[in-house]
Amino acid sequence: MKHWKKILFWGLAISLGLVISLAPMPVKATSSNQKLFKIQASRFAFSPAVLAVNPGDQVTIELVSQDVVHGLSIDGYDLHLVADPGQTASMTFTAGQAGSYTLRCSETCGAMHPFMVGKLQVGGNDLLWRAAGLALLAVIAGVWWKRV
Amino acid sequence: MFAPGESRLNLARLRVLDKLIKSRWPLLLARSITLAGFVFTILVGLLGSPVGSHNFAIIFVWIAWWTALKLFFIPLGGRSWCSVCPLPMPGEWLQNGSLLTKAQKSIGLGMRWPRRLRGNWLASGLFLLIGIFSALTLTDARLTAWILLGLLGTAMLLSLIFERRAFCSYVCPIGGFTGIYAKTAPLEVRVIDSDICKSHAEKTCYTHCPWGVYPLAMRDSSQCGLCMECLRVCTYDNISLNLRPFGSDLGQTNSITRLDETLLALVMLSSALSFSAVFIGPWGWLKSAAYDVGSTAWWAYTGAYLALSLLVLPGLYTLAVWWSQKTGQAKAPFKRLLADYSQALLPLGLFTWIAFTIDFAFPKFSYVLQVLSDPFGWGWNLVGTSGVSLPSALLGAAPVLQVGAVVVGLFWSANLSQRLVAKQVQPARARRAILPLAGFSLLFSLTMLLLLLG
Structure with a gap:
């Protein structure tokens, strides 16, 4: 027994x-939009550090470095951006599947470089x-x- | 190999392993290799690139070794790393006056470790100290090298003043948490027939044990460094190296109140939260605060970290135990309950650290390959891996693995709480008495998940 x-x-x-x-989680019906983010990168931080978009959005990121050379890559996306000090670099991509993806600085920028991260939040944070x-x-x- | 009615497999009965264990040479070889690696790491830390992510010392100590310790050595082998750790070796060789066995005349004062300093109090304090300077330690190769040298020197000095492995047993910040988490691991050294030990007057296992542990009196694996010396010297072949179910040391009510282990378990929980916020979180201001040692922001960070470790989490845990005692009307003294129930913090902490390590180390594995080719960060490409980077798609699996780790740890912790409470209170009151303890574990895990995934 x-x-x-x-x-x-x-x-x-x-x-x-x-x-x-x-x-399946309830999904809000949204049409694809264009989203523009101007990210300032300086000393271990992206600002804004969290980018909220919806699946299918056309996302443009303009990366401005305020001190040394910074880079930006996104886990799960084959994208790479490098911004020289005072210069703006930009890229456009389509947000894919819903989820939370880590933004990382991809150019060695100082002691805490490996920990300079942000987040791309596509749709709701279902995983949490x-x-x-x-x-x-x-x-x-x-x-x-x-x-x- | 299986003792009757026992769910243990004596690995020393396997012929190949028995030969490896009984000879002192394989362990000496392994320890010599780790010592050589240790010396190389210190040299690279002092002479190599000051950029942490390009220096072998930073990447191998804080990424490769830390990951191996948290994902492999501790969960599967308990204190197995201690058996090959290079830190106590030079001091132990001096103490013994020999590389392999104790010489007739040993060097050093051979004093006993002060009774007041026994337990994990010093190890907890040193781990907090490392936590306070963690952002600097994890990124500054010179500092890492000096810390390693300092630990080596301290271990050697203590070996010359005190008997046996005083540094490993009472001071080492790594040995402290490795010891408490060893209780969850599926490996143990134990006596086979206790009657044989009782009648054995020489107690060769105890007199030869570098850790000063008497196998017959061992209540858990927290102090056993798995050096296997007792298996080598036992004249009756009466000691086994067992593969056992996970967490076999947990769930018992102890005859000794070990609040030092409770504090260390709580310090490990608070450090996991703090390190996750600093190293994994997107808050640049927090990273700067942790890094800028001496600044006002750093003092605020230090105050917050210490408050979390010594006031907030211990306070919440104490409240949970008090509430559990009140609702369950447990008769054991409150201090005893604080110590006994804290066993449930061990699987919670171990799996939380596994979850942290997955996020902390996975994305940085490409650095390991890079420094293998260019250890000093001088632009070499010795094995052709200096420009390697992992495909970013691989990192997508990390959050799922982290959730899995946190959930397993939480299940284990809640189940252990239930077993521990059941030993202290009447069955009718047990369910209500578990709630505060399970609630503490749930609250901690949800906070950790928020930091990892939020």
């Missing part, structure tokens, strides 16, 4: 986990909500496991 309870417990926990991880749901499920399952 206990064996079957364990199977039921894990079956239920894994099913709920899959639902939380994979269930799903992760919060999974965390709640993990706590409940952890407390209940071995009680069954």
Whole structure:
């Protein structure tokens, strides 16, 4: 009997986990827009550091370096931008799948260069909500496991 | 190989491993290689490029070694890194007067470590010190080299004053957290038949143990450096190297109240939050504050980090334990509960650090390949990898892996809380008594997820 309870417990926990991880989230109907961001890069920081767009948006980034040479690349996108001090460099791309993508400085710019990051948020931050749901499920399952 | 009724596999029964363990030469070889790497790292740190991302010392210590420690050595081997760590070697050789075994006459005073300084208090303090200067340490190759030299010198000095591995047991900031997280790992050294040990007057395992651990009295793996010396010297072949279920040391009520371990577990949690905000977050002002040592902003950062580590998290945890004791009417003393329940912070902390390390190290692996070709940052291209960079598409998997790590750690922590509470309170009250502890773990994990993914 206990064996079957364990199977039921894990079956239920894994099913709920899959639902939380994979269930489609409500998507706001939006038309593709053009978005322009003027990013100032200086001493370990992009400003603004978070760019919010929707999937399908035409995104133009103008990178202005205020001190030394800075670069900009985006995880998951094959893009690369370099801005000399005082100069503006720009690029345009189409925002793809919803998600959160890290912006990184791609030119060695100083001691904290490897940690100079920002974020491109395409659509809602579904992963964070799903992760919060999974965390709640993990706590409940952890407390209940071995009680069954 | 499996003892009857035991879920343990004695790896020392495997012939190849037994030969490797019983001879002292393989370990000496491995330790010599790590010592050579250590000396090379110090030299490169002092002589190479001052730009951290182009210097072998920074990339190998803080990216390659740190990642290996957090993703491989600790989760799978507990204190396995300690068995090959180069830091205590020169001091230990001096202390022993020999490379392989103890000479008749050892060098040094051989004093006992002061009772008041026992435990993880010093290790917690040193880890906080590293945390305060983390932005500088992780980016300045010269400073990294001097820290490594300082640790080597301290270990050597302590070996000449105190007996055995005093530095590793009580001072090393890495050894401290490696020790507490070793309780979660699936590897242990244990006595096979305790009756044989009780009747063995010479206690060769204890007299030869560099760590001063008596295997029969070992309550967990936190102080065992897996050097295997006890397996070599046991005249009855009565000690095993076991593969065991994960977390076998956890979930017990202890006879000793170890608040030093509780504090270290909380310091590790607060440091994971703080490092995530500084190194992974998009806040340039915070990076500057952590980096500009001595500035007003740096003092504010230091104050906030210390407050989080010594007041906020310990305060919230204490509140959770107090609430749990009140609702569950646990009879054990409050201090004992603080110590016992903090075992649940270990899987939480370990998996949080794994999640942090994934984001911290994955995008920077291309630097590892680059410094292999150009360790000094002088423009060399020794093995043709100086210009290599990882495809950015590979980095897309990191957030999913991080969520997985946090969720596994949280499940384990909540489950452990449930088992620990069940030992202290009546079953009817157990469910309510778990809630504050599970709530603490959930709140911490949600904050970490927000920093990693928000």
